[in-house]
Amino acid sequence: MKITVIGLGHVGTVAAAGLASAGHDVLGVDVEPSRILSLQRGEVFLYEPGLQPMVQAGVRKGNLHFAHRDEAAAPLGDVAIIATGTPPASSGTADLRQVRSALDWIKSKEPRGLVLVMKSTVPPGTGRRIIEDDLRGAAISYVSVPEFLREGRAVADWSSPERIVVGADPNDLRSLDLVKQAHAGMAAPFVFTDVTSAEMIKYASNAFLATRISFINEIAALCDSVGASVDAVGEALAMDPRTGARIFAGVGYGGSCFPKDVRALNHIALTSGVEVELLRSVINVNNRQRLLPLYALRRRFNGAVSRLRVAVLGLAFKPDTDDVREAPSLDLIKALVNEGAEVCAYDPQASGTAREHLPESVRLASHPVEAANQAQAAVLLTEWDQIVNADWASIAQRMRPPKFVFDGRNALSKSQMLGLGFTYLGVGRGGRDRMDY
Numbered sequence: 001m002k003i004t005v006i007g008l009g010h011v012g013t014v015a016a017a018g019l020a021s022a023g024h025d026v027l028g029v030d031v032e033p034s035r036i037l038s039l040q041r042g043e044v045f046l047y048e049p050g051l052q053p054m055v056q057a058g059v060r061k062g063n064l065h066f067a068h069r070d071e072a073a074a075p076l077g078d079v080a081i082i083a084t085g086t087p088p089a090s091s092g093t094a095d096l097r098q099v100r101s102a103l104d105w106i107k108s109k110e111p112r113g114l115v116l117v118m119k120s121t122v123p124p125g126t127g128r129r130i131i132e133d134d135l136r137g138a139a140i141s142y143v144s145v146p147e148f149l150r151e152g153r154a155v156a157d158w159s160s161p162e163r164i165v166v167g168a169d170p171n172d173l174r175s176l177d178l179v180k181q182a183h184a185g186m187a188a189p190f191v192f193t194d195v196t197s198a199e200m201i202k203y204a205s206n207a208f209l210a211t212r213i214s215f216i217n218e219i220a221a222l223c224d225s226v227g228a229s230v231d232a233v234g235e236a237l238a239m240d241p242r243t244g245a246r247i248f249a250g251v252g253y254g255g256s257c258f259p260k261d262v263r264a265l266n267h268i269a270l271t272s273g274v275e276v277e278l279l280r281s282v283i284n285v286n287n288r289q290r291l292l293p294l295y296a297l298r299r300r301f302n303g304a305v306s307r308l309r310v311a312v313l314g315l316a317f318k319p320d321t322d323d324v325r326e327a328p329s330l331d332l333i334k335a336l337v338n339e340g341a342e343v344c345a346y347d348p349q350a351s352g353t354a355r356e357h358l359p360e361s362v363r364l365a366s367h368p369v370e371a372a373n374q375a376q377a378a379v380l381l382t383e384w385d386q387i388v389n390a391d392w393a394s395i396a397q398r399m400r401p402p403k404f405v406f407d408g409r410n411a412l413s414k415s416q417m418l419g420l421g422f423t424y425l426g427v428g429r430g431g432r433d434r435m436d437y
C-alpha cells in the first residue's frame, strides 16, 4: 500500500520507518529542510534506539522516501497520516496550527478516495469539526488512530502496541479495511469506536498514567512523614492487578506528552464547565515534585544554595531519549542558577538538545564523575544506566562534604550509597527498603 506520512518528528519518523519495514511504500514529508536532508542520507536527527537501522533499511530497499513538503510531487497514495506536533498553547489547549497546515496541504493535492489518518494527539471533538468543516465536499475520509508509543522504546512499541484504537464512521468499510491493511502484521487487538471517543481514549490514557504518577508521589510524601518506604509500598501495590503495573515515585512526569495532554484535558473541562478537581491536583502535585530537589538542597544547606556546586545527573525527561521537552531538569537547573548555585550537568545523549534551554553558566560534562568533581551535592534526575551504574565510589572520592545525593528517581541503592559515605535522600524512602533486610 502507498502511504504518505506528514510530520517527521518522534512519531512520524517511527511510523514511516515502521510502515516501510512492514512492506508498504512510504513517503515521509516535513517542512524542516535539515530533517529531510539527514533522513534521505539514512541519518536520524533524534536519539531513539533501533530507529536509525530501520530508516536505513527502508532507504536502501527503496520503499522509504523522504521529501520536503513543498517538493513532494508524487500523489499521496491510499492513506495519508498526519503526525505533526500539537504543542501546548499558552491557554493550556493544544496548538493545532501544524495539524491545520498539514490538512491544507493534503487538500491542496485534491486527492480522490484518500483515507486521512490522524495520529497527532488532538483534543476530543477536533476530528468531528474537521470532518464537518474542513473536509466537507472533499473526497477524503477521516479516521482517528491515536499513537501510544513511548520515546526510548518507540520502535518496539510501534510494531507491538498494546492496542490499536481506530475511531471512524462504522459504515465506512473501505477506510476501516485500509487502516487494517496499514497495520497488518502488528500483534495487537483493534478497538473500533467513533472519532471523538478515540481522541478521548488517548487523553484519558495519558491523564490516567499521570494520575498514577502523582498518586504515588503523594504517597511518597506521606511515607517520608511517617517513616515508611515507598519502594515497599509500590512493589506490593504492583502485585495486585487492580492497582496496575509498578510505578515509581520521583521528580514527576515530563516530556512532550503527559504535561501538555493533561493540561489540554483540564482546559477542555474548564471551557465546557465540567469540574475536574482530580486533574488539577495531578498537575499541582507534579509541579511540586519537579522542585523537590531544590527544597531538599535548601533544607540540607540551611537555605544557602548560593555558590553551592551541584552536579545534575540526567537532562532528558527519561532514559533512552535525547528529548528534553518539559524535562524536570530544565526547571530545576534554572531555579538553582537563579539562586546562585554553580551547576555542572551530565547526560549521555541530551546535552546537545538541552544546551539551548540552559543558562550559559551551566557547564556540561562528558562523564558523571567529571560532573560531580568538587560538587557538594549531586541530583539524579534521569535513571540512565550510565548514571545509575556509574562509578559511585569515584564520585564519592571527587565530591566535597557533605556529599549530598538527592536521588530524584529512587534509582540508587540507599544502603550502598550510605556505605560509600554519601548523605543520601530519595523520594519517600524514609523507611527501610525491602532489600535492606
Ligand SMILES: NC(=O)c1ccc[n+]([C@@H]2O[C@H](COP(=O)([O-])OP(=O)(O)OC[C@H]3O[C@@H](n4cnc5c(N)ncnc54)[C@H](O)[C@@H]3O)[C@@H](O)[C@H]2O)c1
Binding pocket: 006, 007, 008, 009, 010, 011, 012, 029, 030, 031, 032, 035, 069, 083, 084, 085, 086, 098, 099, 101, 102, 119, 120, 121, 122, 147, 148, 149, 150, 151, 256, 257
Ligand atoms: N513524542 C511522543 O512520544 C508521542 C507519543 C504519542 C503521541 N504523540 C503525539 O504525536 C504528535 C507528534 O509528536 P512528535 O513528538 O513526533 O512531534 P515533533 O514535534 O517531534 O514532530 C513534529 C514534526 O512535524 C513537522 N511539521 C510541522 N508542521 C508541519 C507541516 N505543516 N507539514 C509537515 N510537517 C510539519 C515538524 O517539522 C516536526 O518534524 C503530537 O500530537 C504528539 O502529542 C507523541
